Amino acid sequence: MNKIINLLKLGWAILSKPAVHLSLGFLTISGFIAGVIFWGGFNTAMELTNTEEFCTSCHEMRDNPFMELQTTIHYSNRSGVRAICSDCHVPHNWTDKIARKMQASKEVWGKIFGTIDTREKFENHRLQLAQNEWTRLKANDSLECRNCHQFDSMDFTRQSKRAAAQHSSALAKGEKTCIDCHKGIAHKLPNMEGVREGTSPH
Amino acid sequence: MKNTLLNKVSTVCMTAALAVSSIVLPSVASAADAVIDAEPQVASMRGTAPLNAELTPNPMEKVENNDLKRQRDYPQQPPTIPHDISKYQLDKNFNKCMDCHSRKLADEAQAPAVSVTHYMNRDGEFLGEMSPRRYFCTQCHVHQLESKPMVENEFVDVDELIKQSNQRAKK
Numbered sequence: 001m002n003k004i005i006n007l008l009k010l011g012w013a014i015l016s017k018p019a020v021h022l023s024l025g026f027l028t029i030s031g032f033i034a035g036v037i038f039w040g041g042f043n044t045a046m047e048l049t050n051t052e053e054f055c056t057s058c059h060e061m062r063d064n065p066f067m068e069l070q071t072t073i074h075y076s077n078r079s080g081v082r083a084i085c086s087d088c089h090v091p092h093n094w095t096d097k098i099a100r101k102m103q104a105s106k107e108v109w110g111k112i113f114g115t116i117d118t119r120e121k122f123e124n125h126r127l128q129l130a131q132n133e134w135t136r137l138k139a140n141d142s143l144e145c146r147n148c149h150q151f152d153s154m155d156f157t158r159q160s161k162r163a164a165a166q167h168s169s170a171l172a173k174g175e176k177t178c179i180d181c182h183k184g185i186a187h188k189l190p191n192m193e194g195v196r197e198g199t200s201p202h
Numbered sequence: 203m204k205n206t207l208l209n210k211v212s213t214v215c216m217t218a219a220l221a222v223s224s225i226v227l228p229s230v231a232s233a234a235d236a237v238i239d240a241e242p243q244v245a246s247m248r249g250t251a252p253l254n255a256e257l258t259p260n261p262m263e264k265v266e267n268n269d270l271k272r273q274r275d276y277p278q279q280p281p282t283i284p285h286d287i288s289k290y291q292l293d294k295n296f297n298k299c300m301d302c303h304s305r306k307l308a309d310e311a312q313a314p315a316v317s318v319t320h321y322m323n324r325d326g327e328f329l330g331e332m333s334p335r336r337y338f339c340t341q342c343h344v345h346q347l348e349s350k351p352m353v354e355n356e357f358v359d360v361d362e363l364i365k366q367s368n369q370r371a372k373k
Contacts, residue, residue, distance in 0.1 A: 189296040190296070197304065199298070201334065
């Protein structure tokens with residue numbers, strides 16, 4: 001025990017001693033390099049967790065949201081451009097990204113305690129989970145949708161009548177955002193009683 | 203003893219029958235092919251292709267999506283859907299049609315709200331919510347394709363029938 005304390009003391013002595021033999025330039029440059037390496041590693045870790053493979057590595061995510069996504073326009077369409085989980089669920093903005101990752105630890109908790117580890121449990125839970133997502137998208141004005149769908153680039157004359165009517169009024173005026181009207185765009189909706197009147201059996 | 207002999211005889215008979223049929227049947231099958239090939243009996247998307255042939259399906263037809271109301275051919279006709287519904291969820295949890303056509307939400311979408319008959323049970327009593335027998339919209343309402351009809355439509359509107367019979371009466 002004493003040995004360890006002595007070792008720590010020695011280590012601290014070396015670290016706290018001013019660097020007499022090293023130039024300030026060297027210190028600045030090596031500090032910069034270390035920063036780059038650290039930052040890069042962090043980024044790489046982030047990048048890895050942003051892949052579809054990572055998100056669907058849990059059966060909860062693979063068997064439910066991912067299966068359902070596959071029949072939708074964001075998985076297969078005429079133009080061949082597709083959205084993956086992190087396009088809609090992780091903000092590309094750096095600060096938002098960290099905030100979202102902190103929240104993700106809740107999911108690891110859920111995994112350990114099996115909150116949605118069967119289809120039934122998922123069905124029972126999904127309104128709550130969906131509501132979390134709607135609240136988030138409502139609060140950020142559907143940021144993730146807008147990363148791909150730019151309002152300014154929408155040509156109303158090429159949209160269907162119903163789409164153009166809604167986009168040029170409620171959306172243009174900022175009264176509503178994408179997620180107000182496009183719920184269930186990527187997954188199946190649960191019983192929506194209390195969310196959208198008259199759309200679900202009681 | 204008798205039983206086993208009978209068994210043996212029947213086995214021999216069966217084998218013989220099978221052997222004969224395996225020679226005869228193929229020729230029967232090809233005769234059937236020939237019949238189907240010769241003349242299309244009904245207008246179908248398969249055209250004249252024999253039953254046992256697999257075809258490359260035609261490209262999917264476009265759904266009419268111009269949001270223009272269409273004329274109804276008779277007073278009780280459920281109106282046809284003037285837009286695409288292919289991506290809409292309609293299952294025991296959620297009815298996307300009612301997201302715009304329910305009494306409470308039609309104003310947002312400026313869509314026609316479903317009529318009061320959708321809130322009536324089979325005894326004609328009014329219910330507070332949509333009648334379960336009306337829940338699955340596509341049992342009665344259908345979209346239309348931008349394609350030519352495969353057979354000529356000889357439907358005659360009731361007004362036209364009345365006109366014709368009046369003319370006959372005059373003569």
